Amino acid sequence: MEQIPASIWTLTAGVVVTLISFWVGHHHGLLPEQASEQAPLVDNFFDIMLTIGTALFLVVQGAIILFVIRYRRRAGEEGDGLPVEGNLPLEAFWTAIPALIVIFLGIYSVDIFQRMGGLNPGDHAMHSMHAPKSGMAVVAQAPSKTTSDATALLAAAQPPEIGIGASPDVQGKAPDLVVDVAGMQYAWIFTYPDSGIVSGELHIPVGKDVQLNLSARDVIHSFWVPQFRLKQDAIPGVPTELRFKATKVGTYPVVCAELCGGYHGAMRTQVIVHTPEDFETWRRQNQGIATAPVIPSLRDRHIHEMGVTAELVAQVEAIAHDPSPEKL
Amino acid sequence: MAQAQLPLDTPLSLPEHPKAWKWYDYFTFNVDHKVIGIQYLVTAFIFYLIGGLMAVAMRTELATADSDFLDPNLYNAFLTNHGTIMIFLWVVPAAIGGFGNYLVPLMIGARDMAFPRLNALAFWLNPPAGALLLASFLFGGAQAGWTSYPPLSTMTATTAQSMWILAIILVGTSSILGSVNFIVTIWKMKVPSMRWNQLPLFCWAMLATSLLALVSTPVLAAGLILLLFDINFGTSFYKPDAGGNVVIYQHLFWFYSHPAVYLMILPIFGIMSEVIPVHARKPIFGYQAIAYSSLAICCVGLFVWVHHMFTSGTPPWMRMFFTISTLIVAVPTGVKIFSWVATLWGGKIRLNSAMLFAIGLMSMFVLGGLSGVTLGTAPVDIHVHDTYYVVAHFHYVLFGGSVFGLYAGIYHWFPKMTGRLLDERLGILHFVLTLIGTNLTFLPMHELGLKGMPRRVAMYDPQFEPVNLICTIGAFVLAFSIIPFLINIIWSWNKGKIAGDNPWGGLTLEWTTSSPPLIENWEVLPVVTKGPYDYGIERRQESTDEDHDEEE
Ligand code: HEM
Ligand SMILES: [Cu+2]
Ligand SMILES: [Cu+2]
Numbered sequence: 001m002e003q004i005p006a007s008i009w010t011l012t013a014g015v016v017v018t019l020i021s022f023w024v025g026h027h028h029g030l031l032p033e034q035a036s037e038q039a040p041l042v043d044n045f046f047d048i049m050l051t052i053g054t055a056l057f058l059v060v061q062g063a064i065i066l067f068v069i070r071y072r073r074r075a076g077e078e079g080d081g082l083p084v085e086g087n088l089p090l091e092a093f094w095t096a097i098p099a100l101i102v103i104f105l106g107i108y109s110v111d112i113f114q115r116m117g118g119l120n121p122g123d124h125a126m127h128s129m130h131a132p133k134s135g136m137a138v139v140a141q142a143p144s145k146t147t148s149d150a151t152a153l154l155a156a157a158q159p160p161e162i163g164i165g166a167s168p169d170v171q172g173k174a175p176d177l178v179v180d181v182a183g184m185q186y187a188w189i190f191t192y193p194d195s196g197i198v199s200g201e202l203h204i205p206v207g208k209d210v211q212l213n214l215s216a217r218d219v220i221h222s223f224w225v226p227q228f229r230l231k232q233d234a235i236p237g238v239p240t241e242l243r244f245k246a247t248k249v250g251t252y253p254v255v256c257a258e259l260c261g262g263y264h265g266a267m268r269t270q271v272i273v274h275t276p277e278d279f280e281t282w283r284r285q286n287q288g289i290a291t292a293p294v295i296p297s298l299r300d301r302h303i304h305e306m307g308v309t310a311e312l313v314a315q316v317e318a319i320a321h322d323p324s325p326e327k328l
Numbered sequence: 329m330a331q332a333q334l335p336l337d338t339p340l341s342l343p344e345h346p347k348a349w350k351w352y353d354y355f356t357f358n359v360d361h362k363v364i365g366i367q368y369l370v371t372a373f374i375f376y377l378i379g380g381l382m383a384v385a386m387r388t389e390l391a392t393a394d395s396d397f398l399d400p401n402l403y404n405a406f407l408t409n410h411g412t413i414m415i416f417l418w419v420v421p422a423a424i425g426g427f428g429n430y431l432v433p434l435m436i437g438a439r440d441m442a443f444p445r446l447n448a449l450a451f452w453l454n455p456p457a458g459a460l461l462l463a464s465f466l467f468g469g470a471q472a473g474w475t476s477y478p479p480l481s482t483m484t485a486t487t488a489q490s491m492w493i494l495a496i497i498l499v500g501t502s503s504i505l506g507s508v509n510f511i512v513t514i515w516k517m518k519v520p521s522m523r524w525n526q527l528p529l530f531c532w533a534m535l536a537t538s539l540l541a542l543v544s545t546p547v548l549a550a551g552l553i554l555l556l557f558d559i560n561f562g563t564s565f566y567k568p569d570a571g572g573n574v575v576i577y578q579h580l581f582w583f584y585s586h587p588a589v590y591l592m593i594l595p596i597f598g599i600m601s602e603v604i605p606v607h608a609r610k611p612i613f614g615y616q617a618i619a620y621s622s623l624a625i626c627c628v629g630l631f632v633w634v635h636h637m638f639t640s641g642t643p644p645w646m647r648m649f650f651t652i653s654t655l656i657v658a659v660p661t662g663v664k665i666f667s668w669v670a671t672l673w674g675g676k677i678r679l680n681s682a683m684l685f686a687i688g689l690m691s692m693f694v695l696g697g698l699s700g701v702t703l704g705t706a707p708v709d710i711h712v713h714d715t716y717y718v719v720a721h722f723h724y725v726l727f728g729g730s731v732f733g734l735y736a737g738i739y740h741w742f743p744k745m746t747g748r749l750l751d752e753r754l755g756i757l758h759f760v761l762t763l764i765g766t767n768l769t770f771l772p773m774h775e776l777g778l779k780g781m782p783r784r785v786a787m788y789d790p791q792f793e794p795v796n797l798i799c800t801i802g803a804f805v806l807a808f809s810i811i812p813f814l815i816n817i818i819w820s821w822n823k824g825k826i827a828g829d830n831p832w833g834g835l836t837l838e839w840t841t842s843s844p845p846l847i848e849n850w851e852v853l854p855v856v857t858k859g860p861y862d863y864g865i866e867r868r869q870e871s872t873d874e875d876h877d878e879e880e
Binding site (some may be wrong): 030031032041042046049050053056057060061063064067068071072073077079080081082083084085086087090094095098099102103105106109110112113116118119120121161162164218219220222224226227229230231232233235237238240253255256257258259260261262263264265266268 | 395399400401403404471472473477479480483484568569572573574575608609610611612613614615616617639640641642643644647648651652655656658659662663665666667669670672673674675676677678679687690691694695698699701702705706707708710711713714715774775778779780782783784785786787788789861862863864865
């Protein structure tokens, strides 16, 4: 008599927990819009972990609450509980189940990471095309006295081997667009080596294979677009890359995610994902000249609020307004 | 096994036969492990209050999106010192230095630690470290976060940064000295009648903790000394424009600091394994599994540090290797949680403050542990690294998993330490406020991080303002939750109900001496006749003869 209701209860609880977990895993609404090829991969994986996690949480939490209520000491009650010290099959069970879960998650995460391009930074084909060009541009900057330029030099001279690289479908191919991204306190400078455009915002065409070569001029910064689910540190002296395809036209925030000084929180700009036609228009309009929409506001913000030296701002503006290497 | 006698031969410069300590004994270079334990606990708690004030100031700043309450550089100085103080001057010293020193000799039937003077020295390295951190505010305060990555740390507020480094080296030295002492004490000084499988689980945890600290702390010290040289003496270990590499620092730092989270959590797990069986009136479920899982966590824990560097300068193979090793740590951790939950099953649970905090810890830690699993996988970590999701995760682990455990320990052993009971009504109020405050503050942060709010920012995108406001309100609830606790401690220490030697009916050796214990712990060393968690076993044996009840 006792046994049957108990197992029915367990079964019902199991079904309820499973249903709730699946519901939570698919309706949590915790992640922002998906705007890159990588985003759905990450999100699916997160959803799976959230589903498993919710189930585990409900089971453990449920057990705790159930036991605390059921086995609490009632008024006037004396003595000790049942002296149960262990149960080998049970212990083996709850060691094996989590072990299986984490092994599954581990293997799955390697697979996701591979599909994101995480295993192929520094994919060869693009270097032969790109590296010499950007290398030259930076060599021309070298005479400048500041040490930070030397790090930019270092960063651009060697191909990035760290970051998110080509996803399997574009592996071995050169990217459609290469942008050099330099982080500095407290701005991102985007340089387009093939058109000479320098900008404070990132403009890219939708559906095209874009590669960002990240470098840092002063301290570590971290380039993050939440809607792309991609993040990579820009490290002084260590070139890194991010390669991705944006999948949705729109404007998304670019956030600096690594503490880089007092105004780290203000180091924000945006990435504008254009249709290919709009991108061509933007490129034609700005070819040769540098648009730097963020620079005027940068100047105000830096000098008036952020206490950054005027030389630094001058340096940024020099790069922004006059990208031709000879003049630097 | 004459080692148990060792401290007797050591001439102790102590007063003849005082019944209790005088207040001023706590301000001296006292060599008694109990005095040192309380010195650690009280000092750590004071630092907790200071670190907490910084947190409240930070949360006040974050109530609105603009930087309008604190100057951004001051915000970063608070951020850095809050994190540093909470880890290096609160959780670690309270758990290892405080409970470890107080309890280990009592639990193994020793008269003191193996090296009492070294022990006192280790404690007295802490106050100057705290003073250095606080004094650094006069020089602008260290700005680079508790991780102090170069080049930021070599460029900003260099005097304050050097003071920060010296402070960490002081506490690091303290922890190395303490670890040697614990290992020798546990190894050599337990009473001969105690078998290894009768060693209380807290002592197993301290053993694992000390081994881990011995291996990892010197690496941190080395990394920081190089940083100090870079800042002050013109070397360029971490300066990229002179041939250095900033990523090397991250490896050295995290090789220590990941294990450091286990340094915080293992002793707390030890406290849990003591508190739960006593109040659930049940033998701990899976004694051996709990003891060995501490050692397993300590071994695997040395090979997971790169999960802090997935978005940094990490080659792909490393990201994969460290994803897998990180996930594996979840298994021994899970084993512990399941064992505690199973200990509750069939118990006669006393829901007093100590037990409530212990149960609260289990619930909160499960959530922190699960979000930790998601962070351990490279694909998800790349999205949420350095965001508020991480802040939520580690506060669940550190607040829910460490602070709740420390409170459980305080409610549990306060009667032993002072001879008086804490007031239960205030204790329960304290628990309820803390539980609400912690969840209100840190639960919404998961969403903030996933949606795009980076951490360590004094100003943020206005779309995150409403959720941040909830977190700030929670932080105020947490701040107020301390008040009943403080009143309780101060009032009960003087006027609380007399506890007696063994108010909870515990079976570990510390409950066999008087409360508070004598200067050398026992007149006659105790003899171990039964296991540390044999609750209910005697009753089962004797229930045939007569109704026996070992409760007081
Ligand atoms: C009183 C409740 C607490 C509140 C309201 C609080 C709040 C905060 C806030 C707002 C931050 C900044 C997060 C960021 O931007 O990265 C922070 C960071 C941190 N907190 Fe807490 N905290 C509390 C308690 C604790 C406790 C008890 C611990 C540890 C035992 C702790 C350890 C840390 C650490 C390690 C950091 C990171 C500091 C850094 O990134 O340099 N906090 N806390
Ligand atoms: Cu930045
Ligand atoms: Cu930043």
